Amino acid sequence: MPGISGEASAGTSGGAPGRASGRAEEKVRWGVLATGGIAAAFTADLVDLPDAEVVAVASRRADSAEAFAERFGIPRAYGSWEELAHDPGVDVVYVATPHVAHRAAAGLCLEAGRGVLCEKPFTLNLREAAELVALARRHGRFLMEAMWMYCNPLVRRLKALVDDGAIGEVRTVQADFGLAGPFPPAHRLRDPELGGGALLDLGVYPVSFAHLLLGEPSDVTAKAVLSPEGVDLQTGALLSWDGGALAQVHCSITGGTGTTASVTGSRGRIDVPSGFFHPERFVLHRDGRDPEEFTADPADGPRTSMRHEALEVMRALRAGETESPVVPLDGTLAVMRTLDAVRERIGVRYPGEAADPESRSAPALV
Known part of the structure; x- marks a missing residue:
């Protein structure tokens, strides 16, 4: 993962199906893709976590991204998904678009080398979900559905x-x-x-x-x-x-x-x-x-906080895991x-x- 490089942390919990390298002492750098209500709720929880850093936000409208960035003190605002996906300073992207766009948005980020936390429902149908999972596994990228209930x-x-x-x-x-x-x-x-x-x-x-x-x-x-x-x-x-x-x-x-x-x-x-x-x-x-x-x-x-799914993502990234044992990809499929x-x-x-x-x-x- 970009910025989460080095040896995998010792003492990881769960033992996920896949691994990538990780280093525990660094903050995890988040990008937020979309600027609607669920994106705002999740970002509000993220900015309260000391080991998380929200570094970029993207929308299809630059003014929407800029307003969101100003609201949460995010340093970079992009008027396209592509710019966020190719930002080398982002470790993981939270995809908060309507679910019809999950396949395209998450796939773009995975192809560009970002980890992805994708809102539920994971995709529109099983075919799209299977494509994303295969893409993540093929490239060794972290991918997880944002089923916050499982992390509660x-x-x-x-x-x-x-x-x-x-x-x-x-x-x-x-x-x-x-x-x-x-x-x-x-x-x-x-x-x-x-x-x-x-x-x-x-x-x-x-x-x-x-x-x-x-x-x-x-x-x-x-x-x-x-x-x-x-x-x-x-x-x-x-x-x-x-x-x-x-x-x-x-x-x-x-x-x-x-x-x-x-x-x-x-x-x-x-x-x-x-x-x-x-x-x-x-x-x-x-x-x-x-x-x-x-x-x-x-x-x-x-109880409405989504911080626990963010914590699980960051734990998995630091442990070098490409899948979460709490929200496993086979379970999502x-x-x-x-x-x-x-x-x-x-x-x-x-x-x-x-x-x-x-x-x-x-x-x-x-």
């Missing part, structure tokens, strides 16, 4: 409890994410050209939560209510596994849900009463015992495969996909 300390604690058998064998997972709206037809969430709909923007969280605990499903069934534009207004899916586990996931842009989640096992369950992808607390119910409540540590920062399968069931295709069947693959699930 309380979510990681929940997963550790499940993995340790606290509730026995997992039988069911339930999770929901809905926004009240209403969103007018011109809004990006209803625009097919921008990959609109509830599933890719919101449903990726419940689906990823189920994958986190159970892995990739063996079968998918789904139903949806579609808008006149052809995107999903709300979608419900039932995911099933060969071992007998089931997951019910729901997403909507027509009604605000509780964003709750529940994991039931053979000897208990875990309930996340709200905000399951950035929880404040969850409750463990074990057969024959009193309920146990687990709460977020105030030292970890606000599996989630995209499930999202493709759901879209196949509900009949949502985006411009260009119908004309090219290979542009969105929903291969046989494992």
Whole structure:
């Protein structure tokens, strides 16, 4: 990685699939590609991290990049993605464009030698995701999906409890994410050209939560209510596994849900009463015992903070890893495969996909 050169750090955690050289004492130099709300939220968290340095920002409009740079004290502002991608003073780029542009933006940065943290959903479909992963692995570049839920300390604690058998064998997972709206037809969430709909923007969280605990499903069934534009207004899916586990996931842009989640096992369950992808607390119910409540540590920062995914990226870069064991690329591909399968069931295709069947693959699930 540019600027993160030298011998790999000792004592790395996890052991990722790939490695590049790294040096722990240097700050990690970030570039931010796009200047929308999610880019601003992430950058606000980055500038508070002492070992991170935001050195450049890019937009397709120079004035937008300059305003963003002034807001956050960023020294370099570019009016094109290419300039940022080819800036040798950038170690890793945070891609925060609409997801229809993720393939192009992340691919440009990887080709130019930058590491990439790419917002969710990782891409529009599995084919694009597989292309990015292959590109990163071929060139030995760091790549990670910005699935901040996986990096959240309380979510990681929940997963550790499940993995340790606290509730026995997992039988069911339930999770929901809905926004009240209403969103007018011109809004990006209803625009097919921008990959609109509830599933890719919101449903990726419940689906990823189920994958986190159970892995990739063996079968998918789904139903949806579609808008006149052809995107999903709300979608419900039932995911099933060969071992007998089931997951019910729901997403909507027509009604605000509780964003709750529940994991039931053979000897208990875990309930996340709200905000399951950035929880404040969850409750463990074990057969024959009193309920146990687990709460977020105030030292970890606000529950809406995305600092933990930034910390994981920087840890991996310093360790010389090209993939994160917390958000593994094979897991990202599996989630995209499930999202493709759901879209196949509900009949949502985006411009260009119908004309090219290979542009969105929903291969046989494992």
